[in-house]
Amino acid sequence: MAHTTDLTPRGIFPRRTLYLLLGLALFMPPIVLLLQASTGDESFCGSWCPRMFFLWREGSSLSSFFFGWLRSWAGVLLVLGIIGVTFFFGRLWCSHLCPIGGTLELANRIFPKKLSIPYGSIPAVPVRYGYFAVYMIAPAIGLGSLACNYCNFAAVPRVFGAAFGSPADIAYFLRTAGIINLALILLLGVMARGGRAYCNFLCPVGAIDGLVARFSSRFGKRVRIDLHSCSNCGKCVSVCPTSAISNNEDGYQIDQLSCMPCGKCQEVCHDQAIGYNKQECPSRLRTQGVAI
Amino acid sequence: MFKWKTIIIFALAVGVSCGAASYRFGDSAHAIGMLSNKGGKARHGFMIKSGKEGYTLVMTGVVLPPYKGDVNIALEGSPAMRYSIYDSKPIVDLGIHRRPKLEGSLLSGVESGDKLALWVVMTPESDQDLEGLFEENAAAAPDPSTASELLSDANHEGDLPLKLSFYAADSGKSLLQIPVVFADLQADGGSNGAHH
Numbered sequence: 027m028a029h030t031t032d033l034t035p036r037g038i039f040p041r042r043t044l045y046l047l048l049g050l051a052l053f054m055p056p057i058v059l060l061l062q063a064s065t066g067d068e069s070f071c072g073s074w075c076p077r078m079f080f081l082w083r084e085g086s087s088l089s090s091f092f093f094g095w096l097r098s099w100a101g102v103l104l105v106l107g108i109i110g111v112t113f114f115f116g117r118l119w120c121s122h123l124c125p126i127g128g129t130l131e132l133a134n135r136i137f138p139k140k141l142s143i144p145y146g147s148i149p150a151v152p153v154r155y156g157y158f159a160v161y162m163i164a165p166a167i168g169l170g171s172l173a174c175n176y177c178n179f180a181a182v183p184r185v186f187g188a189a190f191g192s193p194a195d196i197a198y199f200l201r202t203a204g205i206i207n208l209a210l211i212l213l214l215g216v217m218a219r220g221g222r223a224y225c226n227f228l229c230p231v232g233a234i235d236g237l238v239a240r241f242s243s244r245f246g247k248r249v250r251i252d253l254h255s256c257s258n259c260g261k262c263v264s265v266c267p268t269s270a271i272s273n274n275e276d277g278y279q280i281d282q283l284s285c286m287p288c289g290k291c292q293e294v295c296h297d298q299a300i301g302y303n304k305q306e307c308p309s310r311l312r313t314q315g316v317a318i
Numbered sequence: 319m320f321k322w323k324t325i326i327i328f329a330l331a332v333g334v335s336c337g338a339a340s341y342r343f344g345d346s347a348h349a350i351g352m353l354s355n356k357g358g359k360a361r362h363g364f365m366i367k368s369g370k371e372g373y374t375l376v377m378t379g380v381v382l383p384p385y386k387g388d389v390n391i392a393l394e395g396s397p398a399m400r401y402s403i404y405d406s407k408p409i410v411d412l413g414i415h416r417r418p419k420l421e422g423s424l425l426s427g428v429e430s431g432d433k434l435a436l437w438v439v440m441t442p443e444s445d446q447d448l449e450g451l452f453e454e455n456a457a458a459a460p461d462p463s464t465a466s467e468l469l470s471d472a473n474h475e476g477d478l479p480l481k482l483s484f485y486a487a488d489s490g491k492s493l494l495q496i497p498v499v500f501a502d503l504q505a506d507g508g509s510n511g512a513h514h
Contacts, residue, residue: 056409066415068408072378072433152324156331160339170339174348193404197437201374202343 039289042121046128053125055186055195065100069187070179076101076108076231077173081161084168105231112238114246116302120225120232121286126182127225127232130211131267134221142219146269150226151283158233174203178224179231181207182215220267226284236283243282244305249291253277255299262291262300342367344501346374351494353389353434353484354382358494364482368500373399375438377482377496383430388487391423393440393468393498395480401440401468423468424487438482 052060058068065073079098082091095102108119120127134142157172165171174180181204187195198204214224225232239248251262251271256278263271263278270284271291280291292300344367351360364375393401405420418428425434480498485491 057412058408059412062408062412063414066417067433068406068435071406072435149324149327152328153331156328157335160332160335164336164339169336170341172335172339175343176338187409190409192407192409193402194406194435194437197374197404197439200372200439201346203346204374 039122039287039292042288043132045122046132049123049125049128050132052123054129054183055192056190058183061100067100069183070101073098073100074104075179076105077177077179080105080234081165081171081173083165083171105234108231108235109238112235112246113242116246116248116282116287117232117235117239117285118287120235121288124225126178127215127222127229127286129182129186130215130218130224131221133216134218137216137221139219141217143213143217143223144219145214145223145226146219148227150269151281153227154229154233154236154284157228158230161230161233176203176207176210176228178207178211178229181211185211220265222267222286225286226268239285240282247302247304248282249280249285249287249289249300249302250305251278251280252299252301255297257297257299259297261294261296265290265294342501345370345372346376347498348376348378349482349496351377351379351484351496352382353379353385353428353493355385355486355491355493357492358382358484360494360496363497363499365499365501367502369502372439372441375440375482375498377434377436377438379434379494381428381430381432381434385486385493386429389418389425389428389493390485390487391425391436392483392485393438393480394483395478395498397480398443399440399480400443401438403468404437404439406435406437426487 051057053070055068061067061069061074067073070076075098079094079102081094111118122128160169161172163169165173180198184192184195184198184204185208188199199208210228211224214227215221218224253276258273258278260273260278263269263273266285267288267290268284268286270281270286271278272281273279287302289302292302342365347364347366349360349362349364352358366373366375391403393399403420403423405418405425407417411417416427416429418425418432418434420426420436480500482496482498483492484494486493
């Protein structure tokens with residue numbers, strides 16, 4: 027039983043909702059506090075864009091590529107900050123502060139549970155990294171781009187803006203791309219069980235974050251399952267919004283490519299088998315990445 | 319078995335994503351431009367398709383030194399379009415940063431280094447059925463000073479192709495012109511990097 031004392035007590039993220047609301051205040055209309063206070067931007071489209079600077083476009087020169095970094099310098103810093111936090115603490119940005127995923131999750135909480143769409147049967151990792159591969163490669167080979175036409179960082183804030191009557195934000199939804207984005211955030215966000223299917227399937231920042239979380243898992247704190255304490259009840263599986271927990275011949279395991287440390291699994295674990303900690307004993311605390 | 323399932327789903331995701339990446343909706347486009355005293359520079363034009371009920375052009379750009387003053391914005395050329403211009407600004411402006419103010423088609427208080435983000439919603443002028451949509455959009459704007467119904471001056475420009483133009487309000491000097499290209503009507507119409 028000694029090993030269970032190593033685990034962090036349950037309810038390690040009791041104030042997560044407050045963090046999500048803080049993320050909304052910092053990044054979302056009507057105030058967009060952090061964006062206004064820093065660069066004067068009113069949305070992620072501009073200096074704060076976190077999704078495009080790392081894309082190489084067909085015909086780009088090295089200077090134009092890095093000019094993109096300069097143009098989106100706040101977005102570059104944001105992504106580097108996210109990666110740094112993830113390296114040591116897991117995907118805390120995604121679970122606690124991301125205003126995009128946070129909005130969808132908070133909206134999902136007031137959406138009728140019975141009407142929520144379960145996406146758990148769709149393996150998220152191959153979908154996410156299939157999409158991410160095209161996201162990276164398509165502009166480089168001149169096929170096109172997924173960057174702006176399917177952008178959650180553009181669409182979700184504009185829902186707020188449109189709700190507050192901003193003409194430019196209303197204009198965003200008067201076109202096919204806007205309507206499709208609205209449908210995506212409704213179907214994969216607001217109406218999805220747990221509210222995180224968009225994050226899980228289509229967010230490129232989340233895809234990068236997942237890779238960092240997976241490959242730095244041994245260095246930092248992650249949500250892990252103590253197999254010796256686990257009674258295999260499976261309750262954690264049903265509450266995981268990213269379907270990151272699976273059962274195989276070794277017992278229940280958490281896929282760090284998908285896990286956002288939201289703590290929902292920890293809350294329902296009556297065995298106190300789930301903790302948020304460093305990988306102190308690999309034989310006891312199992313974590314797994316799914317290779318694709 | 320699991321690996322095969324993973325590979326198949328990965329391949330499906332790649333296929334669908336390739337289709338999504340390569341398909342252009344044709345009713346909206348983004349262009350980046352730099353306004354300057356020397357006539358400015360557009361990184362690429364707006365690439366749209368003909369036959370759509372309405373269009374949205376998104377223009378982002380920066381004002382290069384030493385320009386300072388007001389800027390007139392106009393959609394010129396053929397085909398004639400009814401259009402509205404909106405600027406992107408915070409709903410609750412904390413007043414921390416100065417920003418140009420859009421009134422109708424006049425952008426006032428522009429200074430060197432300013433970043434612009436403008437939305438032009440346009441409908442073909444000949445399409446009477448679309449007036450309802452246009453008026454609905456204009457009515458959605460709570461602040462009349464930020465949007466106005468405008469009509470592109472096709473006669474003035476003769477048969478010149480459609481373009482979004484920026485002029486110095488005091489001198490009338492051209493600061494930037496961004497062509498609006500109907501890709502399907504162009505013999506060589508194809509991808510030129512426009513990503514909206």
